[in-house]
Amino acid sequence: SYELTQPLSVSVALGQTARITCGGNNIGSKNVHWYQQKPGQAPVLVIYRDSNRPSGIPERFSGSNSGNTATLTISRAQAGDEADYYCQVWDSSSWVFGGGTKLTVL
């Protein structure tokens, strides 16, 4: 089955840029979606189809996808961006989630 690999944790200084990666075999050929989950809350879609932001998501959130790595980039990180982030793809008739990355804003 298809596997998505995310770093367990990423730290970023307040106001700096955070990058969270999602690795998978030829992931660049797939549509990657990203979800943000704060403690005790449901996941929220922040990026769909690699680089598209749903309405209401700040422009500070962006995404890219090429080769074997998809990346979620959070510019000008804020304390409110602290959360778990999950990537997701559709493969072989199943949804697959990455293991999640805990973003800490220092």
Next chain:
Amino acid sequence: QVQLQESGPGLVKPSETLSLTCTVSGGSISSYYWSWIRQPPGKGLEWIGYIYYSGSTNYNPSLKSRVTISVDTSKNQFSLKLSSVTAADTAVYYCAREMKGELRVPSALPKGSLRTQYYYYMDVWGKGTTVTVSS
């Protein structure tokens, strides 16, 4: 806007069947795929399966033998049943809507033409409900 609400028992005994319902409000259940996802304590997200409003289903192969998802369009609800539960099924269970997007991509034939490619993503989630499996 569309809202989803999960409901069902918070405690299920081992070997019994877990049953949950997701109620869709603020919109119709028609013309969408609807998914169930779960998250064990302190762990990541796991997709359980989806149902189309017409009733067609698709399940995670790792759970397929124990999962049944059904839909009741008259009530704007869809439901999850997970049989023979164990402590490993203890989790927060979420329901979610799958939104459809369209993309025009080059087609092999005829040369130079375009075809429509569809993709999906989960744009609306319920708040989740905690289910504990314990005697």
